[in-house]
Amino acid sequence: MTGRLALGLAAILLLAFLLSPESFAPLLRPLTRNGAPPVYTQTSLLSLTFSHLGMVAGAVLAASVLAVGFGVLVTRPFGRDFLPLARTVASVGQTFPPVAVLALAVPVMGFGTGPTLLALFLYGLLPIFENTLAGLTNLPPQVIEAARGMGMTPAQRLWRVELPLALPVILSGVRLSAVIALSTATIGSTVAARTLGEVIIAGLLSSNTAFVVQGGIVVGILALLIHAGFRWIEGRAAGWTRARS
């Protein structure tokens, strides 16, 4: 309960800061030196936040569609040959550091939003894919047998039984991807993507602690809100699954 309250307060604080950063200037001024500006104004913080979140949402959405699609494919009879390979790739691939993936996307795509989106997308695939596999291969066999016995076609079994039952596990993969993507997108500003990392980096370069703190707090609160939001949806999804089965 206290956690939820704190999160609500943090959300209100975040909204207030993004809508009117200037009114927080007195709070941030003690962190600056030699009359440096206390609030980042090169780009509007609100537009940086939108661009940051847009990038994360786009990459995670695309990764979810593709990863769940692949996960379904390799668990059907048609793609069963790929299952052992898929398992290995999903687990070994995740040992690749996200920052290295970001750095390696630059030679392929140049600087800007492109490489960041590519890195977020590629790295986002694996947790979702791994969880989709776990969700679809650990279903209780009696349930599948029952669905078969009711005369459901393979497509009906997939849509009405397997995917709904695997949904909570798949969603926790999506949450993992979203939190990692939010963090990697912050570093994306080093390759000239427009994200909130810009504020932190500007602060580090000019030794302006106020920039570092405001950038860090905005990204931090966003991460906590996304994490909590997904947890809530996962809880609801698990509830539906129980209610339906």
Next chain:
Amino acid sequence: MNPAVVGTRPGVSRPGLLFAALGLAGLAQPFVQFRANRIVAGEGLSLPDALGPWGWAVAAALTGALAMAIPVRRPAPAGLVLALAGLLGVILFAGAAAGALVPEGDRIARVSLGAGFWLLLAAFALALADALSRLALRPAWRWALLAGAVVAGALILGTGLMDDLSVMREYAARRDTFWREAQRHLMLAFGSLGAALAVGLPLGILVHEAPRLRGAVLGVLNVVQTIPSLALFGIMIPLFGWIAASVPGAAAAGIAGIGAFPALVALFLYSLLPVVSNLLAGLAGVPPGVREAAAGLGMTRAQTLAQVMIPLTLPVLLAAVRIVLVQNIGLAVIAGLIGGGGFGSFVFQGLNQTAMDLVLLGALPTIALALVSGIALDLALEGIDPRKVRA
């Protein structure tokens, strides 16, 4: 009903087709990029362009190896040998192509790896992963393969076979810095792991003994884990700068707002959650009967914990070490952005100068380090807890 047979055309392996298609696409792409100096635009060269008549022979051999991946009845050990040979071949031919292209004594010409090289490497690496997951070798064999791969890598780099590639040129230009940053990177990753174990284990035991603390401690650690790395690393700098300046004796104790210290603390904070939550899960998983038996033997609570419970949680703790180490090797790259050193300093220097070979000089060792430690710890985990073996 055998799922492996349903819908499969006899004699054709679908993964094999995928590897072959990927590899052939790689052969059609430039294998290396040649530049007369660091500034001019690169020229993509295929294997025959780079190696002359030998190039045709190499391309034909690689095509043959890829085609051999297609038939399904090929015994799996042969697939493993084929994939290893292909991987080794692609790497050695890249070195040979660079050697053939760069005139003797020329220090200006640059040969970097092209899209074709990476596609071929990916094709054989996937074939290797497929063969390994089908074979389900005994751990001793897999340890031997891992050690063999590390030794082979060291030999190939050490004998100078790759020295004409531009990544190795970048290395040669800053050999001393490279090893210093490598040491720094290992210190960051392992130092923060050690600190997290030293603090996390007592903390976990405390929370286990006082379950009222559980929600608060895990809640705080969860929040820390969720905060994006750049934000956490960034905030450590002013925080410790302030502590060093205003707390008497702090600076003398090594606390500083610059250098590796803030990065080390950030990595340590990220590592605490896996250690504490895995320890708690491990302790909760000890069957009550075991605890009662220990009490029946006259052991005190502390003795039970130290001599019975902790040893039983070893597999779960090793799993935490695996998570933390792989995560920290990757996250330590961010230290390069805040002046903390490590391989990240090459990555971000390279990004600033748009010198991609310098980026590779930082990124490739980091990836290799993360891969080797991840695989080694997975193997160790299977060794002490056979239930964890993948089906």
